[in-house]
Amino acid sequence: MxxxxxxxxxxxxxxxxxxxxxxxxxxxxxxxxxxxxxxxxxxDFVINALRKRLEHEILGYTIRTDAYRQAITGWLARRHGWTIKPEWISFSPGVVAGLTLAIEAMSAQDEEVVLQPPVYTPFFDSVRLTGRRIIENPLKIENGRYTFDFDDLKRKITRHTKLLLLCNPHNPGGMAWNREELTELVDICLKHNVFIISDEIHSDLILGARKHIPLPTLSEAAAANCAVLMAPSKTFNLAGLTTSFLVIRNKLQFKKYEKRLHTPHLHMGNLFGNIALESAYSHGxxxxxxxxxxxxxxxxxxxxxxxxxxxxxxxxxxxxxxxxxxxxxxxxxxxxxxxxxxxxxxxxxxxxxxxxxxxxxxxxxxxxxxxxxxxxxxxxxxxxxxx
Ligand SMILES: Cc1ncc(COP(=O)(O)O)c(C=O)c1O
The missing domain is CATH 3.90.1150.10 (Aspartate Aminotransferase, domain 1)
Incomplete structure (x- = not known):
C-alpha cells in the first residue's frame, strides 16, 4: 500500500x-x-531507476531504446486496449512543445486552427504565437457537463481551417469524451480535411465509469487523421522531466513532425525522462x-x-x-x-x-x-x- x-x-x-x-x-x-x-x-520504482542510473556518474547524450518503445506499446495495449507499432512513436520535450511543433509542421502561417474553449491555456498561445489563427468552437453545457457544439463547428470551418486541437480527457472540465461525441467530431474533420491534434496527457487518470478512448481506436480513418500526444508526466508526477511522446500513424504527417522536431535538435531527449518513462510504464x-x-x-x-x-x-x-x-x-x-x-x-x-x-x-x-x-x-x- x-x-x-x-x-x-x-x-x-x-x-x-x-x-x-x-x-x-x-x-x-x-x-x-x-x-x-x-x-x-x-x-519508488521510478526514483530507484533514476538513482541506479546516477550511480554511473556520466550523464552524456542518450538514445531511446527498443525497451523504451516497448514500455510505451505495452502500456497503451494494457491500459487503453490500443495496439500501436513502435515506428509510429515520436518524441517531444513536453506535450505543449510537441503540440506547438505539430502545429508548425502540419499547418502554415495564417491558416486556421480550431480550439474548443474553455480549454488548457497554452493551446491559445501555441496557435497565436506560431502565427496561425484561432477559430473558437466553444463547448456547450448539457446536463451539467460539457459537450461539443457541432453546428457551430460546421458553421465556422473554412477552407483555411487545417487543424483542430482536441483535449481528451478535457482540462479543465474533466470530460472523457464518449464514442458518439468523438465519432461525430472526427466525421466533420474528415469531411473538411481538418487534421486533429489530440492531447491525451490526462488519459491514464480515469476516475469515473467512462473509459478513455484514444482517438485512433475509433476507426482506420480516424487513425490516419490524427496525432496523439501522451506522457507519463501527469500520471506519475514527473512533469519536471519534460518527456512526452506522439503517436502518428499517418506517414506523411509523421515525417513532417519529425523534420520540425529534428531541425532544432529537440529529438535528443532527456536521459532521466527516458528512464522514468520506461520504468513508470513497465511497473506503474x-x-x-x-x-x-x-x-x-x-x-x-x-x-x-x-x-x-x-x-x-x-x-x-x-x-x-x-x-x-x-x-x-x-x-x-x-x-x-x-x-x-x-x-x-x-x-x-x-x-x-x-x-x-x-x-x-x-x-x-x-x-x-x-x-x-x-x-x-x-x-x-x-x-x-x-x-
Ligand atoms: C491538457 C494538457 N496538456 C499539456 C499539459 C502540459 O504538458 P507538458 O508539461 O508536458 O508540456 C497539461 C498540464 O497541465 C495539460 O493539462
Missing amino acids: YNFDEEINREGTDCIKYDGRQAFFGTADVLPLWVADMDFRTP EHWLEELLEYLRGNFYLLQSTLQQSAPGIVPMPPDATYLAWLDFSSFGLTDDELNTRLIQAGVGLNRGSQFGQQGTGYMRLNFGCTRATLKTALQRIADAFGG
Whole structure:
C-alpha cells in the first residue's frame, strides 16, 4: 500500500506550485491548489531507476531504446486496449512543445486552427504565437457537463481551417469524451480535411465509469487523421522531466513532425525522462490503481463538503484527472473579485478565465494533494463562500 496521506514539504525545491506562489498570487500565504502537478511522492520504482542510473556518474547524450518503445506499446495495449507499432512513436520535450511543433509542421502561417474553449491555456498561445489563427468552437453545457457544439463547428470551418486541437480527457472540465461525441467530431474533420491534434496527457487518470478512448481506436480513418500526444508526466508526477511522446500513424504527417522536431535538435531527449518513462510504464499499474482510488476519495470529499457547506459552488463531475472545475457564478462576482476573495481565504486556485472567456465565473482546483491539505482548503473556501 502506498501512503498518499504523507505530507511532504515541497517548499524550497524550486517547484512552481509552492515556490511560485508569491509571483502568481502576490502572496506565499495560500494553500496552492493550482498548477497541475501532484503533492505525492513520485513512485519508488521510478526514483530507484533514476538513482541506479546516477550511480554511473556520466550523464552524456542518450538514445531511446527498443525497451523504451516497448514500455510505451505495452502500456497503451494494457491500459487503453490500443495496439500501436513502435515506428509510429515520436518524441517531444513536453506535450505543449510537441503540440506547438505539430502545429508548425502540419499547418502554415495564417491558416486556421480550431480550439474548443474553455480549454488548457497554452493551446491559445501555441496557435497565436506560431502565427496561425484561432477559430473558437466553444463547448456547450448539457446536463451539467460539457459537450461539443457541432453546428457551430460546421458553421465556422473554412477552407483555411487545417487543424483542430482536441483535449481528451478535457482540462479543465474533466470530460472523457464518449464514442458518439468523438465519432461525430472526427466525421466533420474528415469531411473538411481538418487534421486533429489530440492531447491525451490526462488519459491514464480515469476516475469515473467512462473509459478513455484514444482517438485512433475509433476507426482506420480516424487513425490516419490524427496525432496523439501522451506522457507519463501527469500520471506519475514527473512533469519536471519534460518527456512526452506522439503517436502518428499517418506517414506523411509523421515525417513532417519529425523534420520540425529534428531541425532544432529537440529529438535528443532527456536521459532521466527516458528512464522514468520506461520504468513508470513497465511497473506503474499497481501504483496507479492506488492513486486513482485516493483521487476518487478526494473528489468525493470535495463534492460532499461543498454540497453541505457551500452549495453555491457547483463542481462539474470529472470523468478523469485531478482537476475540479468549480462554478462560482451564483455569487455574481467579477473574475478579480472572485480571485481576491479566494486568496484572502488562503487558497490559490486557477482563474476560470485563464481557459478562455467562457471560463469566467469558474475556478479550477487541483485536488492532487493530501486529503488533509484538501480538507483545510475546503474549510477555508466554505468559510468564505458558505452560508
Ligand atoms: C491538457 C494538457 N496538456 C499539456 C499539459 C502540459 O504538458 P507538458 O508539461 O508536458 O508540456 C497539461 C498540464 O497541465 C495539460 O493539462
